[in-house]
Amino acid sequence: MGGRGTIWAALLAVAAVLFVAAPARAAAIYVELSPETVQAGYLVGIRASCDDNSQPATVESDAFGEVKVYPQFEVLTAAVTVPADKDARRYTVRLRCAGGETATARLNVLASGQPSEGRPPASVAWPMTAPAACWSAAGSSPSRSRPYSGW
Known part of the structure; x- marks a missing residue:
């Protein structure tokens, strides 16, 4: 019976190691911009995470001032408008969690009249949905649409 007892003791020891709750890992601390x-x-949309995402946190930048991010779907979120008169440059965005954790991200601000990609044709009113812009710029209607290749 001594052999069986040793086997059971070994199995119990292995089970104890496998099933004992591991210490919780710290949550990733981050701030993302979209x-x-x-x-x-x-x-600009803000998505952030702290050790405790059940508590609001603060996000601050020279680009838009200070804004609170609130719990939503297990992360912290907010949206903020960059003022139209902000200088075009790269800004640091800082997250300050309720528990003192911090994270940073970068926000690139373009001048208010500067396109982010490419340049729309001068004849197209901006902003406009893409299909309508293509039709009006190409001189077509939706029923006779053809791609506009001037972009």
């Missing part, structure tokens, strides 16, 4: 490049005067 988009990371935005024209002055437009909205």
Whole structure:
């Protein structure tokens, strides 16, 4: 019976190691921006995470001032508008969690009249939905649409 007792003791020891709760890992501390490049005067989405995402935190930047991020779907979120008169440059965005944790991200702000990609044709009113812009710029209607290749 001594052999069986040793086997059971070994199995219990292995089970104890496998099933004892491991210490909780610290949550990732971060702040993300969407988009990371935005024209002055437009909205930026903020998504952040702290050790305790059940508590609001503060996000601050020279680009938009201070804003609270609130719990939503297990992360912290907010949206803020970059003022239209902000200088075009790269800004640091700082997250300050309720528990004291911090994280940073970068926000690239473009001048309010500067396009983020490419350049729309001069004849297209901006902003406009893409299909309508293509139709009006190409001189077509939706029923006779053809791609506009001037972009």
